[in-house]
Amino acid sequence: MDILPLIIEVLHERYDIAIEAVTPETTLESLEVDSLGLVELMFEVEDRLGVPAPKDFERPVTVADLVKIIQSMLEVGQGETPCLASA
Amino acid sequence: MSRKRVVVTGVGAVTPHGDNPNHFFDALLRGESAIGLFKPLEAPHPVAIPAGYCESFNGIETLGRSRANGMDRFSQLGTVAAQAAWRDSRLEQATVPKQDIGVFWGTGGGGLSTTERSYRDLYLRDKARISPLSVVLGMNNAAAAHIAFGLGLGGANFTYSVACASSSIAIGEAFRRVRSGETPVMVAGGSETPLVYGVIRAWESLQVLALGDEATAPQACRPFDVTRKGLVMSEGAGAIVLEDRDHAVKRGAHIYAELSGYGTSCDHSHLSRPDSAGQIRALSAALADAELQADEIDYVNAHGTATQEGDAVEISSLSHVFGGHSSQVAISATKSMHGHAMGAAGVIEAIVTIMTLARQAIPPTAHLETIAPECAGLRHVVRGETGAIVRAALSNSFAFGGSNAVLAFREYNA
Numbered sequence: 001m002d003i004l005p006l007i008i009e010v011l012h013e014r015y016d017i018a019i020e021a022v023t024p025e026t027t028l029e030s031l032e033v034d035s036l037g038l039v040e041l042m043f044e045v046e047d048r049l050g051v052p053a054p055k056d057f058e059r060p061v062t063v064a065d066l067v068k069i070i071q072s073m074l075e076v077g078q079g080e081t082p083c084l085a086s087a
Numbered sequence: 088m089s090r091k092r093v094v095v096t097g098v099g100a101v102t103p104h105g106d107n108p109n110h111f112f113d114a115l116l117r118g119e120s121a122i123g124l125f126k127p128l129e130a131p132h133p134v135a136i137p138a139g140y141c142e143s144f145n146g147i148e149t150l151g152r153s154r155a156n157g158m159d160r161f162s163q164l165g166t167v168a169a170q171a172a173w174r175d176s177r178l179e180q181a182t183v184p185k186q187d188i189g190v191f192w193g194t195g196g197g198g199l200s201t202t203e204r205s206y207r208d209l210y211l212r213d214k215a216r217i218s219p220l221s222v223v224l225g226m227n228n229a230a231a232a233h234i235a236f237g238l239g240l241g242g243a244n245f246t247y248s249v250a251c252a253s254s255s256i257a258i259g260e261a262f263r264r265v266r267s268g269e270t271p272v273m274v275a276g277g278s279e280t281p282l283v284y285g286v287i288r289a290w291e292s293l294q295v296l297a298l299g300d301e302a303t304a305p306q307a308c309r310p311f312d313v314t315r316k317g318l319v320m321s322e323g324a325g326a327i328v329l330e331d332r333d334h335a336v337k338r339g340a341h342i343y344a345e346l347s348g349y350g351t352s353c354d355h356s357h358l359s360r361p362d363s364a365g366q367i368r369a370l371s372a373a374l375a376d377a378e379l380q381a382d383e384i385d386y387v388n389a390h391g392t393a394t395q396e397g398d399a400v401e402i403s404s405l406s407h408v409f410g411g412h413s414s415q416v417a418i419s420a421t422k423s424m425h426g427h428a429m430g431a432a433g434v435i436e437a438i439v440t441i442m443t444l445a446r447q448a449i450p451p452t453a454h455l456e457t458i459a460p461e462c463a464g465l466r467h468v469v470r471g472e473t474g475a476i477v478r479a480a481l482s483n484s485f486a487f488g489g490s491n492a493v494l495a496f497r498e499y500n501a
Contacts, residue, residue, distance in 0.1 A: 016152040039219040 001074060003067045010044050024064035035059075045070055093265045094499060095343040096335050097178070097328030098438050099171025101164045101278075102425055103139035103321055106171065111425075112442040115450035116471035120305040120424045122319050127284040129207065136291070137299040137307035138282055139321025139426030158224065158233055159198035164324035164431075165230035165278030166237055172326035173238050178272060181338045187270045189242030190231045191261040193253030193277030195430035196286065198225030203283040230278050234326075242270055248430070251390075252486035253277050254325065255433030255494055259349035261329050262494075271334040276326030279431040290320060293359075295394055308427075309454045310391035310420035311398050311462040318392040321426025325434035327441070336501070344444040345497045347479075348377025354489030361397055361485055366404035369491035370481070374408070377495035379479055382412040384495075386449055386480040387465070388440045391420025392427055399461040401485065406464045417475070418465040423453040433484040437494055440482040444498045448473045 004024065011017040017031055033041060038060070042053045051073050060066040103121035104111040114121070125138035146155040146163035155163055169190070173179065201224040208214040223229060228246040235244050243264070247256045254277025261275035281287075290296055297317040299307040308319040335342055350372025354365030374381060390401055398420075406413045421439050428435055443449055449472040458467055482494045 014153070014156060036219055036223075043216070043219065 003070045004063070006045065006048065007063060007066055007070070010041060014041070014044065022063055024062065024067065026063045027061055028063070028066070049074065091266050091268050092332035093262050093329050093346045094332045094335050095327050095346060095441050096330045096340040097172040097176030098326070098343060098441060099168040099173070099175060100323070100325040100435060100438055101141055101144055101168050102323045102435060103141055104425060105143055106167065108438055108442065112439065112446065112450065115421050115424055115439065116448055116473065118424070118451050118453045118471060120453055122305050122307060122321070122424070122426050124299065124301045124304040125282060127282060127287055130284045131211070134284070134287060134291070136287060137297055137304035137319045139319065139323070139428070140282055141322055157220065159201045159229060160280040161194060161198060161200070161278045162230040162233045164280060164322065165192065165276070165326070166233045168276060168278065168324035169234040169274055169326040170237060172274065172276070172328050176328040176330070177340065178328065183272060185239050186241035188240045188272045188274065189261070189264065189270060190234050190240055190244050191247065191257040191273060191275045192228070192231035192234065192245070193247045193249070193255070193257035193430050193433060194227055194230060194279055195248060195250050195253050196279065196281055197227035197248070198229060199281055199283050199286055201225035203285050206285070234274065238274070240274065249490045250486035250488055251427070251429055251432055252484040252490045252492040253430035253433065255437065255482065255484035255492035256351065258327065258329070258346070258434060258437055258494060259351065259492055262346050262349050265329050265331055271331040273329045274326060275329055276324065276434040277431045278324035279429040280322040281320055281429055282322050287320065296320065297393060306454045308393050308423045310389065310393040310423050310452050311402070311458055311467060312455050313457045313459045315393040315395065315398065315459070317394055318422070319426040321428045323425065323428040323431045323435055325431060325438050327434065327438065342499045344441045345499045346494065347497045348373045348375070348379065348495035350374070350376055350493045352491045354491070356489060358489070359487050361400045362489065363400050363404045363407065365489055366401065366485055366491050367407050369493045370404060370408045373481060373493035373495045377479070377497070379495055381409050383479050384409070384416055384481055385477045386440070386443055387416055387418045388436045388443070388480065388482045389418055389420040390483040390485045391422055391452065393420070393422065397485070399459070401483065402462045402464055409465070413464050414466060416465050417449050417468050419450055419452040419468045421450050421452070423455070433482070433492065436484070437482045440480045440494070440496050443480055444477055444496055447475050447477055449475045449477065
């Protein structure tokens with residue numbers, strides 16, 4: 001499954017981010033996706049793919065990092081929801 | 088520290104009549120109701136009530152998708168109203184220290200849409216988790232925070248939750264900050280979006296809602312009338328910019344009116360039954376604070392929700408305070424046209440009062456055909472009056488919990 005278009009679609013629908021503004025090298029920081037935004041994004045991906053996010057994962061810096069995490073979600077197909085937000 | 092005079096230099100609103108304060112006031116002068124039959128979305132059991140819904144408001148179109156998605160509807164309405172008031176004040180062009188300017192906001196229920204959606208996901212849709220933004224969208228101070236972010240205002244940022252007096256109290260407390268000289272400018276107001284299924288059912292259970300169908304909904308709210316049956320819920324937001332008079336004059340600001348007094352009290356007797364003694368104390372406190380005599384008041388924007396007991400108690404309180412002057416005091420309850428916006432009612436009606444002074448025109452109580460005997464004694468305005476003489480006016484907010492707040496405004500004279 002091609003993950004990048006899915007991420008681009010979610011970023012566009014949720015944050016109004018232009019489709020052409022997102023490449024694998026784009027950093028999440030430059031897209032203003034903070035820790036809470038990342039949790040929201042992962043929840044959305046979980047819902048769309050029907051598989052849970054891994055319990056622990058290194059916080060992604062770029063969109064390519066995010067693609068890798070989601071690919072691992074599909075491979076494993078199990079895990080628990082992440083908890084990245086800080087109060 | 089000597090007292091500063093406090094004036095209103097900006098107004099903004101989102102109401103069932105739209106988001107232009109002048110057009111809103113024009114509609115009120117014409118006696119036009121914006122109330123219609125409202126059916127909440129995703130209702131497990133069908134329900135339809137007369138209500139004032141801000142139908143023309145679209146948060147995503149107005150704020151952009153990304154910003155709107157990070158806000159509950161009450162924050163969206165509040166942010167748009169506050170931005171409009173700020174633009175209207177033209178303070179952005181002034182050299183004013185924005186780090187000193189605060190936002191005092193009022194809401195009764197805060198992020199009710201978020202709470203409702205979260206419970207629906209958990210209990211009806213059997214979801215095991217809800218949006219990670221639920222807490223920050225739903226919290227009562229979210230609107231005030233978004234307003235401060237958007238305008239870059241670094242002063243005190245407080246939210247008052249005092250049921251239907253919330254935004255009047257926010258205005259009154261902001262007024263005190265400016266009058267004391269702590270800051271030259273404050274943004275004050277409130278927002279409320281209670282038209283969600285669970286909240287509607289809660290109010291329905293209280294047996295205080297006016298009922299109606301498609302045809303009768305616009306006339307369902309009939310304050311002071313013998314046929315009055317109860318209140319009509321609505322949503323909305325309003326914001327005003329309060330400014331030190333000298334500061335405003337120096338920068339050549341447009342001044343709508345002067346806020347000259349603020350009175351509060353608690354009935355300390357019952358959660359929902361109003362008490363005249365408490366209201367009289369708030370009214371008297373506002374007059375004393377404004378250094379106004381009762382016979383200087385030409386208009387009262389009543390709390391006037393159209394409940395049997397509430398309207399009668401309010402008229403009794405006003406008659407006591409105004410005494411022999413009562414029959415000359417014009418009174419109207421504009422909730423008959425925009426509904427009861429709960430925590431935002433105070434600021435919306437304060438804006439109506441400000442416009443009454445600025446334009447020397449008095450909006451009516453719509454649908455008032457036969458004044459109930461227990462509501463007689465003051466000069467009920469039943470048709471909009473232009474060319475009126477209004478020197479000073481009061482705006483009443485009497486909340487569940489027995490909290491009363493009265494704002495006293497004057498026509499601005501240099």
